[in-house]
Amino acid sequence: MEILDILIIGGGPIGLNCALEARKNNLTYLIIEKGTIVNSLYHYPLYMRFFSTAEKLEIDGIPFISTAPKPGRQEALEYYQGIARQKEININLYEKVLKVSKTGDVFDIETSKTAYKAKNVIISTGFYDIPNLMNIPGENLPKVKHYYTEPYPYAKQKVVVVGSSNSAVDAALETYRKGADVTMIIRHSEISKSVKYWVKPDIENRIAEGSIKAHFNSEIMEITENSVIFKDKNGQVNEIENDFVLAMTGYLPDFEFLKNSGLELQGDCLNPMYAPETMETNVPNLYLAGVVCGGKDTHLWFIENSRIHAQMIVQNILSKQY
The missing domain is CATH 3.50.50.60 (FAD/NAD(P)-binding domain)
Structure with missing residues (x-):
């Protein structure tokens, strides 16, 4: 079985950004997404408009052209899904990650369809799937x-x-x-x-x-x-x-999945432990990216301020290879 450099859990904007960053640095990668591309955005209200302007929602320097000062749901879907198509991102859809475990230096990832091995795992699962x-x-x-x-x-x-x-x-x-x-x-x-x-x-x-x-x-x-x-x-x-x-009482990350993956959660907000300069968790070579980093406090992280996570993670992975 091939051992990937990086397996990314979650095909949202930040997961896509991690994939683009991995490819730029010649790392093998795969995204596993349980729904469609940017699944959380797909389930947003039909007429939702973002707080952020278009340029702050961009990933990998790819221009986001919007006809309105604040882009809406459909424009965002076109933008992110268009990137996945045009860049031919390696992503498996409608496949759910069930378990992440580690044997030595390699992760074993069990999904609803098959199993994978990877040297590094990035969890970028968002928070929109479990109502509070x-x-x-x-x-x-x-x-x-x-x-x-x-x-x-x-x-x-x-x-x-x-x-x-x-x-x-x-x-x-x-x-x-x-x-x-x-x-x-x-x-x-x-x-x-x-x-x-x-x-x-x-x-x-x-x-x-x-x-x-x-x-x-x-x-x-x-x-x-x-x-x-x-x-x-x-x-x-x-x-x-x-x-x-x-x-409309909010939504939560999948804390059971995080705990079962070996992550330590702290405080009333169940904040996952990670190093803010690298995004690496208490499990070596297991990283967090995007809104999942905030635990119950889902307002801490969003696309605009977590785009940088992809570069931080990939640079840390590369630093360990030399």
Whole structure:
């Protein structure tokens, strides 16, 4: 069996960037991706726009041409999938990595289809696959959605949106403008400061005028077939009629996979241990790249500030060969 120089787990923007960097340095590599190319972006809301401008989403110096100041989901899909095609990146799709173990200096990688060996492994799996559950009665009802794609199914429906971050605010505004009766249940005292600056005044004004109802310092206790039960800021229990719940409570990396791969996780946020100058973890020659580095704090890393990880990792790998 061929022993690869690098096996990359995850075919998102940073995984693609790692592959391009490996090829530039004549290292053999393969990406294993459980879905399609940039699978997380594919599952973003259809009309999502990035915080970053196009040039800050570029990888490997390849220009990202956008017709808008802030690129949208479709433009990003065209850009990253276009790179994968044009550069003929070695990537296996719809193949899930099940286990990473190490024998001596070589990693054994078991997937849903076969097995591989590699001298180095890069985990660049993102965080969009596992919802951060509320762990309340009724959360498994069909009307509860942890992913939001577009507003049209919610026209003329009573919708509860849980959360106050970008995804929650986008869902609340879009469904409201398509005719939904929207109520936001927010654990904090205000809309998140991380909400896109051009959207934040919009949601605050809609709440102020009463077009969108919002309960701050509140928490859902139970979801039933026809209602939502929540505790408000005064500790009073309320029940409101409801058709759909959009639980925009965030997402988590696959911590079990990280632990099973030998990574040490620290603190309440389960931050993986790695050397910030090389991205190497406590397991020699096992590296992290991209948003997975932040543990539960998924706002620390994004495309714009983690593009540099590819070069850092490959340079560290090369330094060990001499």
